[in-house]
Amino acid sequence: MTTWDRFVDTFFNGKVMLKYLPDILWGVVVTIELAVLIVLSGLAAGLALALLRSLAIRPLNWLIIFIVDLFRSLPPLVIIVLMYFGLPYAEVSPSGFVSTWLSLAFVLMAFSEEIFWAGITSVHKGQWEASRSTGLSFGQTLMNVVLPQALRLTIPPLTNRTIAITKGTALGTVVAVSEILGAASSAMSNSYNPSPLMMGAAAYLVLFLPVVILARRLERRFAWKK
Amino acid sequence: MKPQPIVDARAVHKHFGALHVLKGVDLKVAERELVFVIGPSGSGKSTLLRCLNRLEEPSSGSIVVDGIDMLDPRTDINHARQRIGMVFQSFNLYPHMTALGNVTLALRKVAGKSRAEADRLGRAALERVGLADRADHTPGQLSGGQQQRVAIARSIALEPRVMLFDEPTSALDPELVGSVLEVMRSLRESGMTMVVVSHEMGFARNAADRVVFMDDGLIVEQGPPAAIFETPTQDRTRAFIGQIQRH
Ligand SMILES: Nc1ncnc2c1ncn2[C@@H]1O[C@H](COP(=O)(O)OP(=O)(O)OP(=O)(O)O)[C@@H](O)[C@H]1O
């Protein structure tokens, strides 16, 4: 056996790959489920917080800023672990899946709130005044005039942040979620062979590369304003 | 009995923190009247206009527009504002909408028109400012003068009882000023009541019914354009008129 053959046999072992392909595919499904849930709930919550913040109610804003800063400073892994191993002491026992989903959704909420908020405040005051002077209410102005302009500015930073946090689904392995990395590493220890990890890497590429490319496109499209 | 004025502002004071910006301004504007407001920078002209539609909350005083008490907490301010058009120095068009979209937004959201009806009224308003053929352009595709005319159309589409102009031509290149003044002149001829803050003295001379001179938060002097420009009675007015005529 040449070195090359041994390399292929170790990292791209056909038999092992075939055997664990279903596990990895199932991991892909779990990762997609997690990613979709995190993106939808995280962005929705972030936008909701930014809208609440625009009401300019002092104590509420302090609370929002505190929550946002908290989730931006804690490492996502710590949040997942705290939720999974800590919450049971409070008589709530979220599954690993739920812990991972909620933790990363909170992190995305925190970061996206800051991005949405920056977008809202960057819209010129004159836009508010023009709209309010024609009789639109605060909420109507926010929804029809300010938010559409703010969102356009937020798309590039938001897509980058969203991709970064969604890749964090791999952290779910530590709380026994069989997403791609989890499925790959348990297959690896069962087979004493790293080939499943290669499959896992390939799965991440297949999943995220199109998203990254799409993000780059979006970024270019929205880079020049107006 | 004298007809009721469209704008009736009395003893309006405005403080920004320690800064006393309006120090008891009385301003009545009759129906179909064009009142032209002049005064040095910082004298409170913009603040006064913005108090009239309550973009700025006056500290005290009373403001009645078209019979509606603007400062009464029970007044539906969004409804009242439909009757008061406002045109800004910086146009403030919505950059993400077409000209027609700009003009129809309040028609749909505030006046409750259907999209078809709003489009019809919006196109008529654009027609009035000479921009019927620009309905589908975005603000970025329009010149400054055209943008300001769209902003005027956005206001007149709501059929306001009075229009407030805050330096509508100050941000324009000189060659574009004329087109906006032309629209304002035709508005005036159609009988619109107008309050105009501007430095366009030529326009004031031949279009204004009354010129109001403000200084340091007070109306110092007012009268027909000829009187204010040729024979002002107050020193401060004379100094100001002298200054702008030297330019
Ligand atoms: N939102 C605000 N907060 C604090 N001070 C303000 C505010 N708006 C206006 N001022 C101050 O109030 C004074 C009057 O301002 P205003 O804009 O009404 O003057 P103006 O007569 O319109 O001047 P200009 O000719 O320069 O437009 C100025 O000293 C200004 O700095």
Ligand SMILES: [Mg+2]
């Ligand atoms: Mg001003």
